[in-house]
Amino acid sequence: MQRYFLPPEQFHLTTQTVTIEGDDAHHLARVMRAEIGDKVICSNGVDREVLVRIAELDKGRVTAEIVEELTMDAEAAVQVWIAQSLPKGDKMEVIIQKGTEIGAARFLPFLSDRTIVQYDAKKEAKRSERWQKIAKEAAEQAHRNRVPQVESVHSWKQLLQRAKEADVAWICYEKEDGQQLRPAIQQALAQGKLGPGQQVVIAVGPEGGFTEQEIVQAEEAGFQSVSLGSRILRTETAAMVGLTCLFYETGEMGG
Numbered sequence: 001m002q003r004y005f006l007p008p009e010q011f012h013l014t015t016q017t018v019t020i021e022g023d024d025a026h027h028l029a030r031v032m033r034a035e036i037g038d039k040v041i042c043s044n045g046v047d048r049e050v051l052v053r054i055a056e057l058d059k060g061r062v063t064a065e066i067v068e069e070l071t072m073d074a075e076a077a078v079q080v081w082i083a084q085s086l087p088k089g090d091k092m093e094v095i096i097q098k099g100t101e102i103g104a105a106r107f108l109p110f111l112s113d114r115t116i117v118q119y120d121a122k123k124e125a126k127r128s129e130r131w132q133k134i135a136k137e138a139a140e141q142a143h144r145n146r147v148p149q150v151e152s153v154h155s156w157k158q159l160l161q162r163a164k165e166a167d168v169a170w171i172c173y174e175k176e177d178g179q180q181l182r183p184a185i186q187q188a189l190a191q192g193k194l195g196p197g198q199q200v201v202i203a204v205g206p207e208g209g210f211t212e213q214e215i216v217q218a219e220e221a222g223f224q225s226v227s228l229g230s231r232i233l234r235t236e237t238a239a240m241v242g243l244t245c246l247f248y249e250t251g252e253m254g255g
Contacts, residue, residue, distance in 0.1 A: 002032060003041040003140045005147055011044060018042050018052055020062040029057055039067065045147050047072070072145040076252050077196040079105035081166065082239045083159055083203040086110070086117040091236040096131055100138035100148050102243050103252060107135070108162060108201070110154040114208035119153060128152055156214065159203070160221035167193045169201040169223045172238050173215055176227040181242060184226050185249045194250055202242045207235055 004024045011018050020028060020042070028034045036054055042064070043049040049072050052064035082104045084095055096107055109131075111119055131150040139147045154162065163169040168188050170181065188194050203223065210218075215225055228241050247253045 001039065001041055002028065002034075003043065003143055004028070005045045005136055005140060006042050008044045008046070011042075011048065011050075016066045017055070018050070018064050018066065020064065021060065025060055025062045028054075028062055034062070040064070041070065041143075043072075043145060045145075049145060074143055074145045076103040076105070076247060076250075078194050078246070078250055078252075079197065079199045080243055080246060081106040081108055081199065081201045082243065083108040083110060083154075083163070083201055084239055085112040085204065085206040085235070086115050086119065086153065087206055087235045088116055092131065093134055095236050095239055096134050096148075096150060097138045098240050099243060100135050100144065101142040102240065103144075103247055104148050104243055105146075105199075106148055107131070107150045108154055108159060109151070110156060110159040112156050112206060113211045113214060115206045116208070117206075124153065156217075160217065160223075163201045163203070163218075164222055166199040166201045168198075169203070169218075169221075170226045170242070171203040171210065171215065171218045171223040172205070172228055172242055173225045174209055174227070174232055175212075176225045179224065179226050181226045181228055181245055182249065184224060185246055189249070194246075200246065202239060202246070204235055204238045204242070 004020055006018060006020065034054055036057060038054050039051055041049060042052050049070040050066045051068040051070055053067050054062060054064045056063040082099050086092060086109055092109060135150050136147045170184060219225060228238055233241060
């Protein structure tokens with residue numbers, strides 16, 4: 001069943017209806033070829049999710065009657081933030097899409113010493129808008145209850161500061177030969193740092209990885225350096241591996 005995230009103002013309490021507008025209405029009416037009487041799920045992305053029945057189909061606008069209040073239970077207990085140094089091409093879009101499907105709660109793009117992408121602040125708003133749209137569509141496809149927030153691009157110093165807000169912070173480093181991710185997760189579980197509502201940052205470097213100086217700075221800021229195994233992973237693969245390992249160990253994926 002199709003799912004759409006709508007702004008709270010499109011939920012009408014007095015009439016017990018919702019309105020679906022813009023791109024969502026176009027997708028529902030033109031792409032999905034919905035008809036009067038069809039049912040879809042609508043969520044405000046915060047605290048309400050409802051089953052609705054389409055009552056009116058107009059150009060650019062769909063009106064639907066609320067049939068049933070639904071229980072929201074598809075979100076991971078632990079809130080995982082993916083901190084990703086900007087990769088080349090459209091890799092960030094893939095990371096946001098797949099990370100959202102798996103269950104990431106937030107994305108923190110950042111710049112590091114070996115970032116290849118030429119950052120253009122003038123294009124930031126348009127790019128951020130596209131990234132957030134990708135997160136929304138992926139959350140709808142995966143039947144998430146919330147859309148992950150894609151934050152604006154951080155500097156390296158800003159990322160180190162943000163990581164201090166989390167209960168656990170790991171930085172993936174291919175030269176780490178002491179701590180594997182799985183034992184680090186098990187240790188955090190034993191310490192009670194991976195419970196409901198707690199926040200975890202997983203930081204991944206660009207194509208060329210992190211510099212040794214960055215690893216030192218990260219550890220001084222509270223990060224723990226971890227290895228994802230003996231094989232060298234692409235930057236767009238590393239975040240997904242780390243996220244999946246964490247959710248498996250915490251029971252989100254049958255672990």
